[in-house]
Amino acid sequence: NVCPHRGMKVSTLDAGNTQAHLCIYHGWAFKPNGDFIGAPAEKECMHGKIRTKAELGLQKARVAVYGGLIFATWNIDGPSFDEFLGDAKWYYDMLWCRTTKGMEVLGPPQRFMIRANWKTACEQGASDGFHAVTLHRWLAEVCPYAKKPSTEGAGEDLTPEMYGVEVWTDHGHTMRCIDQNRKIRRLTGKDPSKMTVEEKLTVLPPPGLTPEMVPDLFKNLSKEQLAVLASSPPQVGNFFPNGLFEFIYLPMADGKVMGAMALHAYVPMGPEKLMFMNWILAEKDTPPEVKAQMLRVSCQLLGTSGMVEQD
Ligand code: FES
Ligand SMILES: [Fe+2]
Known part of the structure; x- marks a missing residue:
């Protein structure tokens, strides 16, 4: 440009x-x-x-379209886009290619400038999950987000929220796959050990999906992918080097959770400056009233107005 x-x-x-x-x-x-x-x-x-x-x-630039996103590189003769995604694609597909109609953005992106080298943000994006225990500690302490004292990992301890699997590839793509069985127990009170994959996905659908949309997952993902999605789904991760995504459950005042889907890009603006861009996403098939709630809770917690991102 x-x-x-x-x-x-x-x-x-x-x-x-x-x-x-x-x-x-x-x-x-x-x-x-x-x-x-x-x-x-x-x-x-x-x-x-x-x-x-x-x-x-x-x-x-050489461009490729994946999951509705456009990727570009100046490295015209470099590796193909599929080679660039490598083994991470199997996991990415569970997020970006899980529905038949695909996703849309909920409005234009938010932008803000940060006085830092862009690579520091990218390192955080490469699955630094453990900062949440300290930096976002208020999430467990402050109303209306405070964890209910009677729940597992009760009160101020966010540590159990971190339990999961870290996935990374040689290309630098990483993902935090967080224990879904624990979430099902905590949020629905049901016992996931007795449930099929479909039952688990329906009782607590992936962030941004409603139970009615779950059958569509079975049309787009393999049996193995569905099993991972129901047990330890990727929730936060990156496209190496400077894209970070979140498919997460955000707490609401009534104790329920709402899905949020966001993509951040850390755009280098010089050695000591980066532009933080934040797109809030939804599946096209998600009902409008759910999209409106997702947008509201995402704005409360993520991006320029978001309390988590202010940390
Ligand atoms: S036309 Fe002169 S800079 Fe573009
Ligand atoms: Fe964070």
């Missing part, structure tokens, strides 16, 4: 459609695919005679 003339940002928008991208500085125009159309004062050859028009297009 850099004009080959004198480096102006060409498109200032995040979304939309256009026949031509027009640079605001001197008016050079580019096709949607980045090819150079021309400059004003065509007859006088304002774009110069040093380079041909074919050489004056925007620099093109």
